Structure formats: structure tokens, C-alpha cells
Amino acid sequence: MTTAHLNDxxxxxxxxxxxxxxxxxxxxxxxxxxxxxxxxxxxxxLNNIKTAAKPVFDFDLSALVMEQLPVPKRAFPWAAIIxxxxxxxxxxxxxIFFLSAAAMSFKAVSGLWLTVAIAGAVTILIxxxxxxxxxxxxxxxxxxNRKILQL
Amino acid sequence: MSNQSKNNLTDQQLVDSxxxxxxxxxxxxxxxxxxxxxxxxxKMISNPGDRKDIAQxxxxxxxxxxxxxxxKSKLTTWIGQITYNTCLHYIEKKKLVLLDNFGTxxxxxxxxxxxxxxxSSDEILFNKELAGIINSEIERLxxxxxxxxxxxxxxxxxxxxxxxxxxxxxxxxxxxxxxxxNILKVNIQSRYKRxxx
Numbered sequence: 001m002t003t004a005h006l007n008d009x010x011x012x013x014x015x016x017x018x019x020x021x022x023x024x025x026x027x028x029x030x031x032x033x034x035x036x037x038x039x040x041x042x043x044x045x046l047n048n049i050k051t052a053a054k055p056v057f058d059f060d061l062s063a064l065v066m067e068q069l070p071v072p073k074r075a076f077p078w079a080a081i082i083x084x085x086x087x088x089x090x091x092x093x094x095x096i097f098f099l100s101a102a103a104m105s106f107k108a109v110s111g112l113w114l115t116v117a118i119a120g121a122v123t124i125l126i127x128x129x130x131x132x133x134x135x136x137x138x139x140x141x142x143x144x145n146r147k148i149l150q151l
Numbered sequence: 152m153s154n155q156s157k158n159n160l161t162d163q164q165l166v167d168s169x170x171x172x173x174x175x176x177x178x179x180x181x182x183x184x185x186x187x188x189x190x191x192x193x194k195m196i197s198n199p200g201d202r203k204d205i206a207q208x209x210x211x212x213x214x215x216x217x218x219x220x221x222x223k224s225k226l227t228t229w230i231g232q233i234t235y236n237t238c239l240h241y242i243e244k245k246k247l248v249l250l251d252n253f254g255t256x257x258x259x260x261x262x263x264x265x266x267x268x269x270x271s272s273d274e275i276l277f278n279k280e281l282a283g284i285i286n287s288e289i290e291r292l293x294x295x296x297x298x299x300x301x302x303x304x305x306x307x308x309x310x311x312x313x314x315x316x317x318x319x320x321x322x323x324x325x326x327x328x329x330x331x332x333n334i335l336k337v338n339i340q341s342r343y344k345r346x347x348x
Contacts (some may be wrong), residue, residue, distance in 0.1 A: 045336055046283050048285045050304050051282075054189070061206055
């Protein structure tokens with residue numbers, strides 16, 4: 001058995017990494033009251049550290065940070081402006097150049113064909129409207145889910 | 152999404168959500184890592200007035216650099232690293248001392264004091280004010296020592312994780328933690344003896 005008392009490194013290893021200490025040290029610890037007492041001191045200190053209250057901020061860090069996060073810059077809605085303007089321009093130009101020809105076409109087309117064409121157009125519009133409504137509902141649900149997640 | 156599934160989100164899912172513009176996911180990241188950030192800041196920064204600014208600064212840096220996070224470590228470890236570096240920068244700026252030359256003479260009069268106090272060690276151990284003494288002695292340690300000892304013993308981080316946070320070699324971290332425990336023990340014994348006298 002080792003008669004010399006353990007140094008502080010060995011004492012700490014005995015507590016924190018008992019699997020790597022030598023058998024000699026283990027044997028010494030079993031018989032040495034002084035080293036046992038010193039180990040007990042360490043254990044008491046370390047247990048006190050472990051059970052001590054952890055520091056916490058006395059302010060709402062999350063709220064403070066969130067209000068400082070850079071707001072994502074919204075891109076200028078080019079598409080939302082260009083598409084309608086371009087569409088209106090095309091319709092306007094078409095009307096200017098082909099108004100007389102269009103009037104003649106409508107006169108030439110029978111009432112039946114005109115009804116069929118309008119009914120077809122209305123049907124397509126209805127389906128598109130339903131699809132838009134569904135898409136809108138999906139997005140609303142996603143936003144609501146996100147708010148629930150926040151709560 | 153329920154609170155439970157919200158808590159089950161992985162680091163990858165959280166980061167992806169934030170990068171897609173979900174700011175609430177970032178709130179969740181803050182909640183998850185706030186404890187570690189507080190531990191590091193409280194141990195390294197003694198001025199309470201500066202802690203608030205540093206904590207905010209840390210998370211603004213995290214937000215700014217989140218797209219560069221490579222998932223090579225846990226997200227909290229990466230945030231701990233940013234916190235530690237931010238505190239280091241503050242300490243350098245204020246010309247404070249993180250860790251002096253280990254104070255081998257004045258701080259670490261180890262075995263002799265320990266032996267001298269052996270007779271009173273039982274009293275030390277069972278002093279009802281021991282917890283208070285230990286807390287105040289931890290506060291008197293050098294910032295790096297008190298942070299390392301608390302990360303290891305309170306937050307249960309491994310030497311490897313602490314090494315990652317501090318960018319110190321694992322062996323150095325281990326050695327510092329050993330030294331910190333030793334200084335703490337000696338100081339507690341010294342203080343107790345002084346009070347008794």
C-alpha cells in the first residue's frame with residue numbers, strides 16, 4: 001500500500017474519474033482517514049456547486065432580442081404592378097386597333113356560340129376562384145399554426 | 152403544432168425554420184440556450200449592468216451568423232462559443248483580467264494549508280453556511296476558473312464540450328478545472344480559518 005498521502009490531483013481524480021486511478025491509490029484510500037476526509041471535503045464542495053441555483057437573467061431576454069431582430073426588407077412588388085399594368089396595356093392596345101374588327105366578329109357569331117363561350121369562361125373563373133380560396137385557407141391555417149407554436 | 156412537438160424540433164429543423172423567416176423559431180433557440188448563455192455571462196462579467204447588453208449582443212450575433220452554422224457541434228455549444236468570445240472581447244476592451252499567471256503562490260498554497268486545517272475540516276464540512284461560503288468563494292475566483300467549474304459541475308458539460316466553447320485544448324480545460332477546484336477548496340478553508348480567528 002502507498003503510505004504517502006494523495007496529492008490534490010489524485011484526490012480529484014478519485015472523485016471525478018475513479019475508473020482511471022490505480023489500485024494502489026484505491027487501497028490507500030480504503031485505509032487512510034486523512035485522505036478520506038480530504039476527499040469528503042471535495043465531495044461536499046462539489047455537491048454544493050452542483051445544487052447551487054443557476055444564474056438567470058432578471059429580464060425577458062427573448063422579448064428583448066426579438067424586438068431588435070432586423071425586419072426582413074420586403075422586395076418591391078414588381079410583379080404585382082407590372083403584370084396588371086402590362087395586361088391593361090395589351091387590352092387597351094387591342095381595343096384601339098381591333099375594336100371595329102371585334103364588333104364585326106360579335107355580330108357575325110350566333111347567339112348560341114356566344115352563350116357557349118361566355119358560359120365556358122364563367123366556369124373556368126369559378127374553378128379558379130375555388131382554387132384561390134383553398135390556397136388562401138391553407139395559408140391562413142399555416143399562420144395560425146405558427147401563432148400557436150409561439151404560444 | 153403542440154408544445155411537445157415544438158420542443159422536439161431538432162437543431163437542424165429550428166435553424167431551417169429561422170432561415171425561412173420564422174422568427175418564432177428563433178425565440179425557441181433563445182429559450183433553449185439562455186441557461187448556458189447566462190451561466191457564461193454571469194461567471195465572466197462581474198458588472199451586472201453590462202450583462203444585459205452582452206446577452207442581447209450574443210443573440211443578435213447568433214441570428215446574423217446562423218446561416219453559417221455547419222452543424223458540426225450542438226447548436227447550444229456554438230452559441231456558448233459566441234457567448235464566450237463576446238465576453239472575452241468585453242474583458243479585453245475593459246482591460247480586465249480573465250486569468251492571471253495562475254497565482255501559484257498567493258492562490259494555491261495547497262497542501263500545507265490543507266494539512267494545517269485538517270483538525271477543523273469537520274467543522275468546515277458541516278458548517279451550515281457552507282453553501283453561502285462556497286458561492287461567495289466561487290465568485291472570487293478568476294472569471295475563467297469560475298466559468299469552467301460551473302460549466303462542468305452545474306451544467307454537466309463534458310471537458311470536450313467546454314473545450315469547444317472556449318477553443319482551448321481539452322487537456323488545458325481539464326487542468327484548469329482541477330486547478331479551479333483546488334483553489335476553491337483552499338480558499339474556503341483559509342476563509343473559514345480567518346473567520347474563526
